Amino acid sequence: MSGHRLVVDDGGAGLVLTVLPGVGYTAEGPVLARPAAALRSAGWTVRAVVWDGRPDFDVARRVYADVLRDGVAAAPAAAQLVLAKSLGTLALPVAVELGLPGAWLTPLLTTDRAPEVRAAAAGLGVSGVPALLAGGTADSLWDSALAAASGARVLEVDGGDHSLEVDGDPERTAAALDAVTAAVVDLAAAAARN
Numbered sequence: 001m002s003g004h005r006l007v008v009d010d011g012g013a014g015l016v017l018t019v020l021p022g023v024g025y026t027a028e029g030p031v032l033a034r035p036a037a038a039l040r041s042a043g044w045t046v047r048a049v050v051w052d053g054r055p056d057f058d059v060a061r062r063v064y065a066d067v068l069r070d071g072v073a074a075a076p077a078a079a080q081l082v083l084a085k086s087l088g089t090l091a092l093p094v095a096v097e098l099g100l101p102g103a104w105l106t107p108l109l110t111t112d113r114a115p116e117v118r119a120a121a122a123g124l125g126v127s128g129v130p131a132l133l134a135g136g137t138a139d140s141l142w143d144s145a146l147a148a149a150s151g152a153r154v155l156e157v158d159g160g161d162h163s164l165e166v167d168g169d170p171e172r173t174a175a176a177l178d179a180v181t182a183a184v185v186d187l188a189a190a191a192a193r194n
Contacts (some may be wrong), residue, residue: 002053004063012043015192016078019048019089020064022106026122031164032085035184039081044188047071049088050138057090057113065089072098079192083184086141086162093120094173101130101191103184104152106162107134109143118146125151127175130190134162135178136176138167155183 003130007027017039021079026109027033027048040046049067052058066083066093077137084101107121108114113146124131131152135142147154157176159166164180166172 002051002055002059002140004049004051004055006067007048009040009048010047011040011045013045013075014078015039015044015188016040016071016075017044017081017083017188018047018067019046020082020084020091020173021049021051022068022086022088023051023060025085025163026050029085029163031180032083034177034181035083035103036117038185039048039188040089042185042188044081045078056088057088060087061090062094064088067091067096068094068100069099072100079194081188081191082183089117090114092098096120096124096127096129099129101131101187102103103134103180103187105134105180106139106164107133108141109146110141118143121150121152123150130187130194132187134164134180134183136162136164153178153183 006033007094021027031156036046080100087103095102108117133147133152136157
C-alpha cells in the first residue's frame with residue numbers, strides 16, 4: 001500500500017488550489033507545475049498530494065476524496081480549485097458533489113477501472129460545476145466525443161499523448177503547455193469571483 005503526504009505552500013487564505021497528480025506524473029511535472037506556479041504567484045495557497053510509491057485506484061479514490069473534503073472543511077469560505085491529472089481525476093465525482101471547480105487533465109474517460117469518472121465528466125454541464133477537460137488525441141484514455149458533449153470547457157491537443165506532449169514536436173508541446181496553463185488560470189479567475 002502506498003502512503004502519501006500533503007505539501008502545502010501557503011498563499012492567500014481565501015484562495016486554495018489542490019493538486020492531485022497521476023501515478024507516474026507528479027505535481028512537479030510541467031502540465032501540473034506550471035499552472036500551479038502561476039496561481040501561487042497570484043496568491044493562491046497550493047496543496048499538492050505527494051505519493052510514497054505507486055497507489056492503486058482504490059487507495060487513490062479514498063485519499064483524493066479525503067483531501068478534497070478536508071480542504072473544504074479547513075477553509076469553507078475560500079475559493080477552491082482542483083487541478084488533477086490522470087489518476088487524480090478519480091476525484092472528479094467528489095469534486096462535483098462538493099461543487100468544486102476543476103481542471104481535469106488527461107482524465108480517465110475510457111478505462112473500465114473508473115466508470116464513475118466517465119459518468120461525472122459526461123454530466124458536468126448538468127452539474128453546473130465549472131470545469132476544464134484537457135486531453136490529447138493520441139491518448140487512449142481520452143474520449144473526444146464525451147468531452148465535447150460534457151458541457152465543460154474542452155482543450156484538446158491534436159496528437160497529444162497522456163502527458164499532453166506531441167511526440168517529436170517540442171514547439172507544439174510547448175504551445176499545449178501554454179494553452180493548459182492559460183485555461184487553468186482563466187478557470188481560477190472565475191472560481192475566485194464566485
